[in-house]
Ligand SMILES: Nc1ncnc2c1ncn2[C@@H]1O[C@H](COP(=O)(O)OP(=O)(O)O)[C@@H](O)[C@H]1O
């Protein structure tokens with residue numbers, strides 16, 4: 001799969017999809033991307049220095065070295081962290097070390113629009129080791145030789161600059177249109193959910209299950225894959241599991257999901273107990289690179305099978321929220337749901353029964369809506385407050 005080409009083609013086709021008469025009216029643009037999707041490029045030419053390393057890939061070869069420099073149980077102490085991907089690249093490449101630059105997927109997409117290399121945001125930069133509380137990379141990271149590859153970091157929704165001339169001319173946007181720093185997909189989903197009080201949470205049921213709980217306390221514990229993103233003066237505590245919709249899509253089409261779900265009684269507990277991973281390895285609420293998928297025994301009835309999978313994912317979601325409480329986060333009071341799974345009303349009822357708190361579909365279930373709010377914020381801070 002040529003990920004770089006597909007991401008660029010998708011971005012430019014989205015610009016094409018905007019009706020011509022609306023393009024001059026677009027005031028601000030931002031983007032969200034999958035967290036820890038890592039791109040190593042030549043800082044002079046912008047050329048890729050190898051393939052992207054995706055959000056759920058693990059570079060466990062670098063983990064011992066990363067653990068030797070980072071504080072115990074720090075967020076970077078996970079094989080899938082951005083820092084492990086950088087260190088792994090650094091240890092196997094002799095050339096390009098003077099010019100290598102690390103970008104995250106959202107940073108790189110935004111660079112295609114604004115043309116300024118080496119700018120990220122403190123949500124995407126969290127897993128390479130950036131500390132959003134001190135608004136800097138920590139000394140233990142800056143003292144490493146590969147720290148020269150790190151991007152500069154700003155808050156999400158910070159204006160970077162106008163669109164590049166060629167984009168302006170090719171698509172007919174206004175020269176006043178501003179491009180703003182982005183965020184990760186599950187932070188964008190939280191922003192789209194518009195939850196504002198500690199104890200409110202957003203579970204993203206996309207290809208993966210990502211949890212974001214608004215908390216007054218910051219929690220970091222790589223033993224369980226738990227970390228905290230900064231949201232202004234509060235913390236979004238949570239993590240991202242490898243279970244989720246991608247497993248469902250391996251077994252059922254979206255149409256089958258809809259038809260089979262209609263036959264599920266969400267008030268009846270399923271006796272089936274699965275751990276629906278796509279492949280070996282789990283990030284959260286158990287950080288175990290060797291955990292195996294568990295999707296058997298498969299009953300004859302597809303309705304019972306789907307019910308068992310949906311309920312098993314709900315149990316893992318409940319385990320995750322209980323873990324966050326046990327680690328000191330503000331206890332969850334209400335969960336809003338984002339992502340493709342949010343359309344499944346039966347699943348929402350199953351999750352409400354298993355979690356024991358109100359669960360509903362978020363007003364906006366697309367993470368891109370959260371990125372649009374960041375663009376609005378970057379266009380004029382007081383306008384976000386009034387929205
Ligand atoms: N009716 C449904 N019930 C449960 N899951 C669904 C349903 N329809 C789609 N999905 C799941 O939603 C996922 C896609 O959601 P989406 O948020 O677009 O994912 P991502 O952005 O992570 O790729 C698919 O993996 C699919 O299995």
Ligand SMILES: O=C(CO)[C@H](O)[C@H](O)COP(=O)(O)O
Nearest residue numbers: 034035184185186187208240
């Ligand atoms: O699973 C993922 C992709 O869908 C990402 O890991 C997800 O973005 C969670 O990371 P973060 O909490 O940093 O946003």
